[in-house]
Amino acid sequence: MANILVVDDEHGIRELLSEILNDEGHTVELAENAAQARAARLRERPDLVLLDIWMPDTDGVTLLKEWASTGALTMPVIMMSGHATIDTAVEATKIGALAFLEKPVTLQKLLKAVEQGLTRGAVRKAAPSPVEYSALPEPIAVDSLAVVSLVETGPQAHQDFELDKPLREARDEFEKAYFEYHLVKENGSMTRVAERTGLERTHLYRKLKQLGVDLSRGKRNNV
Structure with missing residues (x-):
């Protein structure tokens, strides 16, 4: 510790x-x-x-x-x-x-x-x-106020974000990249993505649709 x-x-x-x-x-x-x-x-x-x-x-x-x-x-x-x-x-x-x-x-x-x-x-x-x-x-x-980069290990691990724009747009870009990353990581499994991100499936579907996330992304990349 x-x-x-x-x-x-x-x-x-x-x-x-x-x-x-x-x-x-x-x-x-x-x-x-x-x-x-x-x-x-x-x-x-x-x-x-x-x-x-x-x-x-x-x-x-x-x-x-x-x-x-x-x-x-x-x-x-x-x-x-x-x-x-x-x-x-x-x-x-x-x-x-x-x-x-x-x-x-x-x-x-x-x-x-x-x-x-x-x-x-x-x-x-x-x-x-x-x-x-x-x-x-x-x-x-x-x-959300400190979105400079997302560092993880795994597919699409590194994503840079443009900060010179309205907060809502910057946050949407980060959230879209965040969910796309987890879709790829979990091979398109909405159940596992929901568990990983802490969202209920219904809310998750609504959020992905709002952000324009391609739900077939994870399966297509076969990760």
Whole structure:
């Protein structure tokens, strides 16, 4: 299990995230501002950081820039905010954040982001030579505001998205690519795609039709 640093100025959020992550077997360090986060990062050497954007002393993006510029961004960082814009999310991923979670953070999204972050961190640690985390390519998109790329293993694993367009259009493009990927991966089985994506079959059919997804795609590719 991992050592995770949670940085958020809201006591309730810190305690909730700590409880969830502790239940998953992780060790959790808490910080309510940038000063405490700096000290905890030096003291604990966390495997992953969950970093709030809006904090009273130094905001999360500024702290992320500081870590990146001083060579301290050696661990995956997942940004969190309930008020951030697309520009803020994109800026954070360009600096070196792994992903962005929009508050209120759901349990499923939190655990998925943590799992992906720790996997990515393990890959970095296994590299033949030390490298700043910000130097690694392809940030993982976890939430709709941070759709930069989708990184997976399997068919049609890599898809770039154009961010210079309205949010609805960008989200539709991501969702279409997401469902097409799972259709191919599950050989066109709607039952398995529904299970994989967490949608009921009726809602899934409606969603695929709305997005213009070719339902024969998976079978045709015979994956």
